[in-house]
Amino acid sequence: MIELKGIAWNHMRGFVSVVATAQRYEELNPEVRITWEKRSLQAFADASMEQLAADYDLIVMDHPHTALAAETGVLLPLDEYLPAAFLADQAAHSVGRSHASYSHLDHQWTLATDAAAPIATWRPDLMAERGFDLPQTWEDVMALAETGQVAVSLFPVDVLMHVYMFCDALGTPAFAESGQLAPENSIVTALEALRALGRLCGPASFERNPIRTAEHMTQTDEAAYCPFAYGYSNYSRPGYARKVLKAGGLVRYNGRQLRSTLGGAGLAVSSKTKHPDLGADYARFSALPETQKGIYFEAGGQPGHRSAWTDEAVNAACNDFFRDTLSTLDEAIVRPPYAGYVWFQDTASPVAHAAVRGDLDCAEAADQLNELCRQSRRTHEHETSKARKPRSV
Secondary structure: OEEEEEEEEOOOOOOHHHHHHHHHHHHHOOOEEEEEEEEOHHHHHHOOHHHHHHHOOEEEEOHHHHHHHHHOOOEOOHHHOOOHHHHHHHHHOEOOOHHHHOEEOOEEOEEEEEOOOEEEEEOHHHHHHOOOOOOOEHHHHHHHHOOOOEOOOOOHHHHHHHHHHHHHHOOOOOOOOOOOOOOHHHHHHHHHHHHHHHHHHOHHHHOOOHHHHHHHHHHOOOOOEEEEEEOOHHHHOOOOOOOOOEEEOOOEEOOEEOOOEOOOEEEEEEOOOOOHHHHHHHHHHHHOHHHHHHHHHHOOOOEOEHHHHOOHHHHHOOOOHHHHHHHHHHOOEOOOOOOOHHHHHHHHHHHHHHHHHOOOOHHHHHHHHHHHHHHHHHHHHHHHHHOOOOOOO
């Protein structure tokens, strides 16, 4: 019996979906056993890839870790194990730049089996009952927030992702210049906009991640609208939560359509696995379009293959979640692929969070964020030139 062990995160979207694909893969390959474990959403973002690769054969990961994982040699280069035609199909049917976000040093390290970005969600029943129009602009959002009917995820890392979004709308995209995150005045404007929203949404918004925000909106009747939080299609599926959320695109800010920051997750294989061919084949099986819009979605997953996002049956099962948010993901910002980025995100998130909470002056926070960006570049950008080459095992 061949055994593989994997690690995912503890939500139906991240865990039950991979358990379902593993069960089906075992049925097709009786000599194989795949066991999945789970960790919290924050641990999912914070965990050391090196340690995870030492402990597990299969890893559900997010794309900012790709460059560091590639350059330290902890992942299997999947292009050396999977057919070129399969990878070409994955690239051609990517949701936004999900597939490309897992490429680095001319290799594909992860398959984009899950796609997400901050989107707007709302309670259609409460919006109608309370006579609210769906916001179209940032001014509309703030006016609705004045009524106390808006929720938002301002958890530390989400705040930083939203800063990127506002900087982009201000015409100064994050990381456009290597010496800084963005011009100080743009960062200050972004932080001040988020601080103003947070004050209206209440102190709990600073502690809620996207899952807790969706739970708050569906388990209580305290908020009718959320302008941006990483989307979970589960909450748009009848029967999953107490109430159903409708999902859609973002509002305009500064005369521009807001573009949020790409998230999602992918399936990678540890370079230390004793069964690289089998691990890669299971990843392939999980990413196949028929799996993605079949058992993966049916088990609560949020597919990464575009065919699932446009599938009629899939959309019918979740209030058109995928169809109504696809353009938002296609337009989403991708975080920069350099080895020091994860360090920057980890150290910058609490700084941005403190400013939005009102515990740190926004100008001072902007200065710190730019300095942290410079540090991350100075410390790590030379590593690509001496990066460890992928190894076949």
